[in-house]
Amino acid sequence: MSFDLSLIAVSLPKILQGLGLTLNLLAVSTLFGLILAVGILLMRLSRRAWLVWPAKAYIYFFRGTPLLVQLFVIYHGLPQFGFIRQSVLWPLLREPYWCSVIALSLNTAAYVSEILRGGVLGVDKGLIEAGKALGLSKFQRTSRITAPLAVRLALPAYSNEIVSMLKSTALASTVTLMEMTGVARTIVADTFAPYEIFIAATIIYLVLVWIIQTGFTLVETYANRHVRKT
Amino acid sequence: MADIIVLEKMNKFYGTYHALKDVDLTIAKGEKVVVCGPSGSGKSTMIRCINRLEEHDSGRIVVGGEELTDDEKKIDLVRREVGMVFQSFNLFPHMTVLENLTLAPRLVRKMATGEAEAIAMKYLTRVRIPDQASKYPSQLSGGQQQRVAIARALCMNPEVMLFDEPTSALDPEMISEVLDVMTDLAREGMTMVCVTHEMGFARSVADRIVFMDQGEIVEVSTPAEFFAAPKSERARTFLGQILAH
Numbered sequence: 001m002s003f004d005l006s007l008i009a010v011s012l013p014k015i016l017q018g019l020g021l022t023l024n025l026l027a028v029s030t031l032f033g034l035i036l037a038v039g040i041l042l043m044r045l046s047r048r049a050w051l052v053w054p055a056k057a058y059i060y061f062f063r064g065t066p067l068l069v070q071l072f073v074i075y076h077g078l079p080q081f082g083f084i085r086q087s088v089l090w091p092l093l094r095e096p097y098w099c100s101v102i103a104l105s106l107n108t109a110a111y112v113s114e115i116l117r118g119g120v121l122g123v124d125k126g127l128i129e130a131g132k133a134l135g136l137s138k139f140q141r142t143s144r145i146t147a148p149l150a151v152r153l154a155l156p157a158y159s160n161e162i163v164s165m166l167k168s169t170a171l172a173s174t175v176t177l178m179e180m181t182g183v184a185r186t187i188v189a190d191t192f193a194p195y196e197i198f199i200a201a202t203i204i205y206l207v208l209v210w211i212i213q214t215g216f217t218l219v220e221t222y223a224n225r226h227v228r229k230t
Numbered sequence: 231m232a233d234i235i236v237l238e239k240m241n242k243f244y245g246t247y248h249a250l251k252d253v254d255l256t257i258a259k260g261e262k263v264v265v266c267g268p269s270g271s272g273k274s275t276m277i278r279c280i281n282r283l284e285e286h287d288s289g290r291i292v293v294g295g296e297e298l299t300d301d302e303k304k305i306d307l308v309r310r311e312v313g314m315v316f317q318s319f320n321l322f323p324h325m326t327v328l329e330n331l332t333l334a335p336r337l338v339r340k341m342a343t344g345e346a347e348a349i350a351m352k353y354l355t356r357v358r359i360p361d362q363a364s365k366y367p368s369q370l371s372g373g374q375q376q377r378v379a380i381a382r383a384l385c386m387n388p389e390v391m392l393f394d395e396p397t398s399a400l401d402p403e404m405i406s407e408v409l410d411v412m413t414d415l416a417r418e419g420m421t422m423v424c425v426t427h428e429m430g431f432a433r434s435v436a437d438r439i440v441f442m443d444q445g446e447i448v449e450v451s452t453p454a455e456f457f458a459a460p461k462s463e464r465a466r467t468f469l470g471q472i473l474a475h
Contacts, residue, residue: 129283130320130379134334134386135310144333148324226324226366 007196008203011187015201018180022208025097025169025179029104030162036105037112044117055113062110068171071103075175100172104165111161119154120146152223159216163209180204234259234390234421235280240289242275242445249275250286251445259389262422264432264453267442268468273425276442277392280423281312294389310338313383317395319375321367327354327378328363331385339386346385353381357411373404377411384415391415393424427472433457441465 043055062070078084078093092098123146131141173182184201188194235257242250250272257263265273278284279291282298282305291298293308322330331350335341341349354360357377359370367375376396383391393412397405409431416422416435426432432439432453439456441449443464451461460466 124320126316126318126320127322130314130316130322132283133281133309133312133314133316133392134382135306135338136334137306140337144337145322152324226326227368 004193004196007191007193008200011184011191011197011200012204014187015180015183015197015204018178018183019204021172021177021179021182022166022169025100025104025172025177026162026166029101029108029169030165032101032105033108033112033165036109037116040109040113041116041120044113045120059110059114062107063114067103067107067168068174070107071100071171071175074103075099096172096175096177099175100169100177104168104172107168108161108165111164112158115154115157115161116150118157119150119152122153123149152220155216155220155223159213159220162212162216166208166212167205232259233257234294235423236290236292237276237279238290238292240276240279240286240291242272242279242284242286249445250279253289253445253447255440255447255450257390257421257423259421260419261437262416262420262435263424263438263440264436265423265425265440265442266427266429266432266468267448268471270444271442272445273442274394277394277423277425280390280392281309281314283314306338310386311389312392313386313388313390314392315376315379315383315394315396317398319367319372319379319399321375321379321382323367326364326366327359327370330367330378331382334382335385349385350381353384354378356384356414357381358407371404372400373407376400376404376408380408380411380415390421390423393422393426395425395427397426397428429457429472441468443468 040055040058043051044059046052046055074093075096084090084093087093092102127145127149128141131145136144169179170181172179173185176182178186180201184197188197191197233256235255237253237255240250240253241248253272253276255263255276265277267273275284279286279298280293282291286298294311296304296308298305298308321327322333325333328347328350331353332341332343332346335346335349336343339346351360351363354363357380359374359377362370362374362378367378370378380391380396396412397408400408405428409428412422412424412431413435422435424431424436434453436453438450439453440447441451441456441460441462441464448462448464449456449460455461456465457469460469
């Protein structure tokens, strides 16, 4: 087998042409996913069964099925239905970009809501009681005590989820999107050199993950400045 | 003197477990009451019912003229006037000492930040740690944290202070610094209800001692009576156990 180092160097800038779309998918899906996750979290933490039950079902469904299958159902499956093609959502659902964003957002929301729930459950009950004893309202206790502490507790798991999301954006290449993996697959089809091309893609993904990890480490250090260093 | 806390035939259940049985207790303004008894006797549960951290199942609780019911507004009104100090301090770890002290005055009393900070510094001085204002709770010793917690409650200018075993989580050498602050507070005329095992504090500060066992108030007497000649056999046994060493 021949191995062509120069091919890696040549393909790197080509694959980087997909970087914009990769980061776009990551940022947009992460944002939508987070907003959705907070909604699901509030339902999941509610005392009303009719709110809890749908949230649990949602989380079970999206964590219990492969993201690739979810993407295929949205991209290939939904257009089978005439009413979908007639609906106001059709302009979105016929676009592979929006299908990818929808699948990634719906999927990550299930995980993120559970990550945040872990944070909320980790907040010391005594602190909530202290807030009550001081006369703080439920909203004040949530916004000043529970939320800031829950977010701090959830940060490490959340950074994990962002890294996972970065890698999940590669699945968008299966619905024709030319993000980094999509570009890499096209080059492989032209050059028949999968090793060099995918190694080049690997390098870029690793650099991105390193940036994400370092960013979160900085955020965690700042957020936990109140914790005594031992 | 006006009665500031009235408990009438109060009962509390945890499932089928009868945690408080027909508790009757009236506390006058300015009075200092120490609640003692073996663990599991319902002391903490009773004191936590006074600011509705626990809900009672029957009977009446009236605090400062307001009866505690499901009415959230009244609960908030009562909580504003009732300060509480916990065994585990419960300072907000992500806020500095000063932020811990000013949070409720700003949000609940709608006080301006400057005014709230001035009051906070006054109370920090009274608990003898004004120099720690900008630190985070984790940078303080247990005794200092508990004094901050006392100052935090005082910043709301409460009518009553509840203490739920305030020294039980402290290392022995830090207990007296907290008890000193509590003794000062008692001398200044604060109405206090303290669940504690510190019998020296009870003897010197309490107007009355409430002895509880198995969810009941077994006896209420002055410290002099209680320590010299407890009326009930259960109190005698309890005192024998905690004063044995």
